[in-house]
Amino acid sequence: MSLTFDFVQPQPEAATDRVTLFADVILPLPLPKLYTYRVPYELNDQVVVGGRVIVQFGAKKTLSCIVAAVHENPPKEYQAKYILEFIDDAPVVTQPQLKLFRWMADYYLCTLGEVINAALPSALKLSSESRVQLHPAFVRDENPYPLSEQEEKIVEALSTGEEGKSLTFTEVGEILGITSFHKVIKSLMQKDVVFLFEHLQDKYSPKVVKKVRLAHHYVAEAAVESLFAQLASRSKQLDVLMRYLQKVPVYQNEHLNHQGIEKAYLTSAPHLSPSAVNTLIKNGILEQFDVIVSRFPLDDATQANMHFTLSEAQTTARDDVMQQFQEKDIVLLHGVTGAGKTEIYIDLIRQALDGGGQVLYLLPEIALTAQIVTRLMRVFGSRLGVYHSKFSDNERVEVWNGVLSGRFQVVVGVRSSVFLPFDNLALIIVDEEHESSYKQYDPAPRYNAREVALMMANFQGARTLLGSATPAVETYYQTRTGRYGLVSLTKRFGEAGLPEIELVDTRKSREAKKMHNHFTPELMLEMERKLGAKEQIILFQNRRGYSPFINCLDCGWIPKCQNCAVSLSYHKHAHELRCHYCGYHDRLPVECPACGSRNLKPVGFGTEKIEDDLKIMLPEANVQRMDLDTTRAKNSYQQIIADFENQVTNVLVGTQMVTKGLDFANVSLVGIINADSIIHYPDFRAHERAFQMFVQVSGRAGRKGKKGKVIIQTGDPQQVIFDKVIRNDYLEFYEYEILQRREHGYPPFMRIIRLTVKHMDQHLAERAAILLTNELVDRLGREAVLGPEAPYIFRIRNFFLQEITIKLSREHTVLKQAKADILAAINAVKDQKDYKQARFVADVDPM
Secondary structure, eight states, X not given: OOOOOOOOOOOOGGGTTOXXXXXXXXXXSOOSSOXXXXXXXXXTXXXXXXXXXXXXXXXXXXXXXXXXXXXXXXXXXSOOOBOOEEOOSXXXXXXXXXXXXXXXXXXXTOOHHHHHHHHSOGGGOOBTTOEEEEOTTOOGGGOOSOOOHHHHHHHHHHHSSSTTOEEEHHHHHHHHTOSOOXXXXXXXXXXXXXXXXXXXXXXXXXXXXXXXXXXXXXXXXXXXXXXXXXXXXXXXXXXXXXXXXXXXXXXXXXXXXXXXXXXXXXHTOTTSOHHHHHHHHHTTSEEEEEEEEOSSOOOGGGSSOOOOOOOHHHHHHHHHHHHHHTTOSEEEEEEOTTSOHHHHHHHHHHHHHHTTOEEEEEOSOHHHHHHHHHHHHHHHGGGEEEEOTTSOHHXXXXXXXXXXXXXXXXXXXXXXXGGSOOSSEEEEEEETTTOGGGBOOSSSOOOBHHHHHHHHHHHHTOXXXXXXXXXXXXXXXXXXXXXXXXXXXXXXXXXXXXXXXXXXXXXXXXXXXXOBTTBOHHHHHHHHHHHHTTOEXXXXXXXXXSBSEEEETXXXXXXXXXXXXXXXXEEXXXXXXXXXXXXXXXXXXXXXXXXXXXXXXXXSOOHHHHHHHHHHHOTTSOEXXXXXXXXXXXXXXXXXXXXXXXXXOSEEEESGGGGSXXXXXXXXXXXXXXXXXXXXXXXXXXXXXXXXXXXXXXXXXXXXSSOOEEEEEESOTTOHHHHHXXXXXXXXXXXXXXXXXXXXXXXXXXXXXXXXXXXXXXXXHHHHHHHHHHHHHHHHOGGGEEEEEOOSSOEETTEEEEEEEEEEETTTOOHHHHHHHHHHHHHHHHTSGGGTTXXXXXXXXXX
């Protein structure tokens, strides 16, 4: 196939009816413009907007990209190359998605390619480095589809050598001896012979269930009777056989025996011996086999079977929300912690589905999805999809395709769920809408999922319900201006009352030498009481690790990260020093490298240190930790939460993960270990975040009728914020905070855009930032531009940082023009030779 575009004279009359089509494509690269390719004439009828195509970009690179538009206009600046292959005959990205992605690129000052790169799961993005592997379910002799000669070559190449062998696209092309091989791969994928993955860590690992069945020659009734006689003296094996036959009536239905049962049904039974099961398998009485199952089964048995009745207060709130939706597209449900907002959400989801629409239910943390999904599955069954970053890439593709096909009408997920291909949204629920976890920090697009959800709902004519006990100040302000509706729930569900909150002065305890490590005597006494009453405890410390840093007591040396301007945190269980910004880690030194002293001591404390101390001080307690370090594995969230829910764990120590909407019936005490570190953070949102965290984590106590208690340890009990937390007075907090925002010019009265200049040379970073500031002042005015200045952590991953803050009036600034001016200023600096290696990062609405 020719890859050049020739401008030629009109063809003979027989060919004059041919239409030459061109496609603007979105490459998953940070390119400011779309690139145009020519559609081969014979494929004119196959090109679809939103479908994927394979193109050559640059000299050797091949990439999959999304078709954004089809037209008849050749590019004037370059000669259009041909599209190499069409992957899809139907869109994988819908028109509403494309509209949303364009808005995200404009609003968040990034490129459409960066949005697509963040949106698509890796398995939908192919390149010359994509890899092909045999599907685990493929068995050559049992494959129902005939293979072509070229397909046989690929299967043969993947079958020889080590198990799990994979080939790059380039290697596939070399084996076949052709350049246009994508159709062969596509055909093999459709026949379930191979699958694709982008990186080695994305390799597909199917969900496999081990099953057992009675060997076929024992299925006859007489044979089973002889088997009973044979096992008469082996009672344990006989017990296993009896349990199997109780579950699988082989006489009535031989097909049921062929399907078998899960081996775990036999091995996990408390009165049965796993070794007896294995002996029966070894002796050929039971056959063991593996079955690959979907992670999202379509079993109708899991359909809606849970019914509940809303309380009078919940019913009133639900009706108020529906009434508000008649007039406003966005409603805030402001309900105290434990008010039963989830039941209201479920009822509203039901109504949206009955109307034929789709629903997106957003949550800020994977930990929350783990607890809520079980409840939602009982109501919505196989109509429910789950989407978050701990899923493998293939699982995410499964959900993506499930939304496209209409299989999943409800999706519950974290912030990346806003990228899914919805095209008929009726309702979006943003639970805990105030959470900073909805904000994406790196890489671009640096979006806030709450704001994207609002725009997505606007594009599709959906309604949005924001829920929180401690709404963001900006959100509550919108209810005061009348833009959003407001519904309030002021009482907890059932008989539960709000917890008692007690402030404890750590300075006095230290002066009296009564502190037990990092615990006041009041907190220690209360923990011992609760454990004695078989009740559970949550302890909140907003720092992970064992200790913030190690210090040499003789010379004062503190180990620093070699890439960032921060000290290394000590992690005792891994016995290493670790940077929480770039991931650099090093072994714990035995002696000080500066003076040779062995007098090294951990300073400060994190969740790991608290966990260790509690295990010594409360040996009867089962203590577990929930932070970034303990939840890296895929199912670790579910396991930690399940252990705590089933009361295997007595005390749960965690970072802000434990503050977010978790619902445990037996928690009667919450301890906030170091409240001051949150209040005194250098940020205009520090008091808002502190209030939200304290109220949210306090809300975990006393949720099911038990009287809860919260102990807040602080060195400054006179802080104004504590009085508002104790009285759970959000409105008073809001009135105080909104006055501060208005006086000092912060959101919601101003828009903020933070620009970060990065360079590996500190002086060039400073000079580039000064030049950019001058360019911005010329365009936006001196009053709109603050800085530049080095941030508190001025070097990360070997790049020196300078920050510029831009404050734009919501009333007097045309945002689109201001952003165009910002991009023009950045480009003016980039064009200068000295700053070619500088990086410029724009963060719109930073958190």
